[in-house]
Amino acid sequence: MNPFRAFACAAVLIAPHFAQPASAQVSSFTEKMNAYVGCINRLSERSYESRKRYFSWVSKNGPTGKERIIYGTYTIYDTSDCRKNVEKANVLEPRDAPLEADDTGGRRRARRRRGK
Secondary structure (H helix, E strand, O other), X not given: OOHHHHHHHHHHHHHHHHOOOOOOOOOHHHHHHHHHHHHHXXXXXXXXXXXXXXXXXXXXXXXXXXXXXXXXXXXXXXXXXXXXXXXXXXXXXXXXXXXXXXXXXXXHHHHHHHOO
């Protein structure tokens, strides 16, 4: 049996096990995770690009002050759409209230402890 025919036979036998009905909806867990992971991927990629750009000109011991070419870091994209997607995802099941809580209150408490 040639390799293509073997692949085609395997695909025909396996496909029904992986097929989903057209009306199947994405689970709320998957939708929730997609929102979180999408934000992490989008923002971390730009951070890593910025880090790579910085290390392209700085020496291993840090800046010396004698560099002739200095590249600035990239700005992070607007995060408002990311925030909206995460807020929508936070109301979906499964819930983890402490993990999904808005941390602005925690930041305020930390500032008060530091006296700022």
